[in-house]
Amino acid sequence: MPMNPDLEKERQGGTFDVEQLTHILDGGRDKTLKRHFLEQEVLKDPVFRGPDTRFLSREELFGELLRKHVAVIKKTQELSIDDINEASTIYSAAMNNNVGPLTLHSVAFVAPLDLMADDEQKKKWLIPAKKYEIIGCYAQTELGHGSFIRGLETRADYDVNTQQFVLNTPTETAIKWWVGGCVAVGDIGPKFGFGGVDNGYLCLNNVRIPRDNLLAKTGKVLEDGTYVKPENPKVVYGSMLGIRAALPKVGAYNLSKAVTIAIRYSCVRHQSEIKPGCGEPQVLDYQTQQHKLFPLLATAYAFHTVGVWMLDFHSTVMNEINEGHYHRLAEDHVLAAGLKAVINWKTHEGIEICRFSCGGHGYSLASSLPVIYVNHVANSTAEGETVILLLQTAVYLMKCVIDLEQGTPLDPSVAYLDQSFSKSEQWCSDVDMHSLLKAIQFRSKKFTEYVSSFVKKELMATGNQQLAFNKHKVILVECAKAHTEAVIMNAFVTKVDEILQSNPSVGKVLSLLCQIYGVTEILAHSGDYIQYEYLRKIDLDNIQDQLFKLYTYIRPEAVLLVDAFDFHDEVLKSILGRYDGQVYENMFKWAKASPFNKQDQGTFRKYIQQLKQAKL
Numbered sequence: 001m002p003m004n005p006d007l008e009k010e011r012q013g014g015t016f017d018v019e020q021l022t023h024i025l026d027g028g029r030d031k032t033l034k035r036h037f038l039e040q041e042v043l044k045d046p047v048f049r050g051p052d053t054r055f056l057s058r059e060e061l062f063g064e065l066l067r068k069h070v071a072v073i074k075k076t077q078e079l080s081i082d083d084i085n086e087a088s089t090i091y092s093a094a095m096n097n098n099v100g101p102l103t104l105h106s107v108a109f110v111a112p113l114d115l116m117a118d119d120e121q122k123k124k125w126l127i128p129a130k131k132y133e134i135i136g137c138y139a140q141t142e143l144g145h146g147s148f149i150r151g152l153e154t155r156a157d158y159d160v161n162t163q164q165f166v167l168n169t170p171t172e173t174a175i176k177w178w179v180g181g182c183v184a185v186g187d188i189g190p191k192f193g194f195g196g197v198d199n200g201y202l203c204l205n206n207v208r209i210p211r212d213n214l215l216a217k218t219g220k221v222l223e224d225g226t227y228v229k230p231e232n233p234k235v236v237y238g239s240m241l242g243i244r245a246a247l248p249k250v251g252a253y254n255l256s257k258a259v260t261i262a263i264r265y266s267c268v269r270h271q272s273e274i275k276p277g278c279g280e281p282q283v284l285d286y287q288t289q290q291h292k293l294f295p296l297l298a299t300a301y302a303f304h305t306v307g308v309w310m311l312d313f314h315s316t317v318m319n320e321i322n323e324g325h326y327h328r329l330a331e332d333h334v335l336a337a338g339l340k341a342v343i344n345w346k347t348h349e350g351i352e353i354c355r356f357s358c359g360g361h362g363y364s365l366a367s368s369l370p371v372i373y374v375n376h377v378a379n380s381t382a383e384g385e386t387v388i389l390l391l392q393t394a395v396y397l398m399k400c401v402i403d404l405e406q407g408t409p410l411d412p413s414v415a416y417l418d419q420s421f422s423k424s425e426q427w428c429s430d431v432d433m434h435s436l437l438k439a440i441q442f443r444s445k446k447f448t449e450y451v452s453s454f455v456k457k458e459l460m461a462t463g464n465q466q467l468a469f470n471k472h473k474v475i476l477v478e479c480a481k482a483h484t485e486a487v488i489m490n491a492f493v494t495k496v497d498e499i500l501q502s503n504p505s506v507g508k509v510l511s512l513l514c515q516i517y518g519v520t521e522i523l524a525h526s527g528d529y530i531q532y533e534y535l536r537k538i539d540l541d542n543i544q545d546q547l548f549k550l551y552t553y554i555r556p557e558a559v560l561l562v563d564a565f566d567f568h569d570e571v572l573k574s575i576l577g578r579y580d581g582q583v584y585e586n587m588f589k590w591a592k593a594s595p596f597n598k599q600d601q602g603t604f605r606k607y608i609q610q611l612k613q614a615k616l
């Protein structure tokens with residue numbers, strides 16, 4: 001199909017090599033080539049062809065995705081793939097923006113076995129689980145409790161005579177609920193999205209399991225019922241940590257899809273007039289459309305950068321823990337908690353803005369933006385609800401203030417809290433990314449001190465830390481967000497500095513995005529900078545001008561920057577986001593193919609006939 005002339009023109013501009021940026025995003029040219037190879041292995045294989053999942057009922061969708069997921073597993077094993085990114089490539093190429101039915105088996109059943117089973121148990125369960133000889137799930141949440149783990153009601157009473165645990169869900173609120181991939185007792189019914197996953201319920205009534213079913217790499221129960229605590233009790237939370245550490249990159253992936261669709265479509269879509277009689281401009285030429293999408297484009301790059309960094313950090317900490325060193329578990333937990341919470345929340349807001357920016361066609365499943373949205377938005381609740389996780393980060397920051405007062409060294413990711421910040425010169429409209437980072441770190445430091453003063457005062461008054469925290473949860477959450485933004489901006493600036501050395505032209509365009517991210521973040525909290533006397537109105541006016549100027553620099557690069565995400569059309573599965581920009585013709589073809597247009601709507605005639613006969 002010929003290229004849409006608008007997109008053809010957009011691809012003639014630009015100041016950087018798109019392919020080199022794709023290689024950077026993938027982690028090197030070889031990884032790009034391997035990703036292309038794996039995508040083609042899926043896209044050319046007829047087993048992965050099937051009905052357009054956007055036309056399917058819940059039951060049909062589950063069946064089709066299970067069929068495809070099994071094919072993904074076979075393909076992954078056939079190609080001897082064990083790298084998680086490569087396995088994700090095969091999965092994403094097949095799932096059409098859905099979550100596959102066996103996802104939880106891999107991420108929430110196999111992972112904890114790997115983390116907490118002893119060698120005997122690994123032989124017994126981990127090996128068959130990896131071969132899908134056992135299909136598992138993660139049944140933690142109950143009808144009555146999800147966030148408050150210590151409130152869970154399910155019982156496991158040890159019967160010393162039979163060396164068994166007797167499992168019971170003694171109350172209705174104890175029924176296991178939301179259990180992804182739980183095929184035992186029942187499905188919890190239709191959901192907002194996640195149609196590919198059978199989130200189940202599980203009632204337990206005197207279910208007996210052998211003592212050695214308790215994963216024993218950390219804690220264990222001896223024959224006489226004595227509980228031997230793990231060396232570090234918090235390691236039992238580790239299975240949630242793994243998914244949380246991965247979810248920032250998942251958020252970046254989903255936001256990258258959404259901005260790719262919205263920016264390509266915004267170049268194809270002509271609407272209204274700027275100069276009467278001069279034709280309808282591309283909607284991406286409107287400053288308001290740029291203001292919707294360019295901060296999100298910058299955000300997608302920022303989230304990808306910090307998502308890769310978080311996974312590397314988490315993997316290092318897990319290796320240390322495997323060698324018995326737990327000193328970075330707390331930092332890993334709160335970084336994963338804060339980044340998972342902020343990134344997935346801002347991502348689902350961003351996907352919605354991308355949908356809005358495509359007008360009516362964004363509301364059509366032809367765009368796939370609704371599909372990406374409803375499947376992504378679960379990540380702000382699942383694996384730890386947003387506020388819950390931000391409070392974890394906030395409590396850690398309160399401890400950092402005490403550590404600072406006591407002269408205890410801080411973890412690297414919060415070292416800036418011990419730095420002094422000052423800004424004397426007036427900001428003009430070309431503030432560099434390092435100065436923007438300093439400002440964002442300054443705000444986080446000041447906010448942490450401000451919140452800590454309230455919590456301390458409350459603690460003095462009540463002597464109860466939980467009460468003190470509970471009274472100031474709103475500002476504790478904001479404090480955790482401010483810190484997490486400092487972590488994100490620091491990772492982005494660090495990566496862009498590195499790329500500026502290795503590939504100046506790519507680094508330059510990314511530095512523009514980094515400035516957009518930083519200026520947007522500062523303007524979103526401008527009152528704090530005035531209140532803390534770090535910025536004046538003139539500074540804020542100047543960086544607002546800077547933001548609009550940055551949009552003009554990014555405008556000719558925008559399509560190339562989303563092309564660099566390198567989504568194959570069959571992976572993106574969006575008519576608005578097609579690489580060739582041939583939207584209208586394919587929208588019409590897609591609509592005509594809808595089963596709704598195929599079935600004779602006998603029901604319509606039947607009921608309208610009744611209406612006519614009723615002679616109202």
Ligand SMILES: CCCCCCCCCC/C=C\C/C=C/C(=O)SCCNC(=O)CCNC(=O)[C@H](O)C(C)(C)COP(=O)(O)OP(=O)(O)OC[C@H]1O[C@@H](n2cnc3c(N)ncnc32)[C@H](O)[C@@H]1OP(=O)(O)O
Pocket residue numbers: 103104107108111138140141146147148149150180234235237238240241242243246247250329330333378379381382383384385388392
């Ligand atoms: C691997 C590839 C993945 C790819 C991803 C693909 C997409 C996957 C899609 C996933 C979607 C759906 C699946 C969803 C599954 C689920 O939802 S599973 C259930 C998840 N549930 C939760 O997250 C519950 C949230 N609540 C909690 O975590 C705890 O209740 C909470 C932390 C809030 C409170 O813990 P408490 O023990 O009650 O009390 P607290 O004092 O706060 O904590 C005690 C102590 O422990 C430390 N801590 C807490 N959590 C962790 C942790 N995870 N790791 C390490 N340490 C932890 C905390 O800091 C305290 O330490 P302190 O030193 O005593 O202060």
Ligand SMILES: Cc1cc2nc3c(=O)[nH]c(=O)nc-3n(C[C@H](O)[C@H](O)[C@H](O)COP(=O)(O)OP(=O)(O)OC[C@H]3O[C@@H](n4cnc5c(N)ncnc54)[C@H](O)[C@@H]3O)c2cc1C
Pocket residue numbers: 104108138139140141144145146147148177178179180181194199378381382383384385386387388473
């Ligand atoms: C798509 C999806 C898939 C899931 N898959 C699984 C799975 O496979 N296995 C599994 O075990 N679970 C699963 N879950 C459940 C998930 O882990 C829980 O929904 C999540 O932990 C939130 O708990 P909750 O639903 O009890 O919400 P609640 O904790 O009841 O939250 C409700 C509200 O109360 C607020 N709140 C709660 N506690 C506090 C507090 N201490 N301070 C301030 N505010 C508070 C929250 O911020 C929120 O606004 C899944 C959920 C979804 C949506």
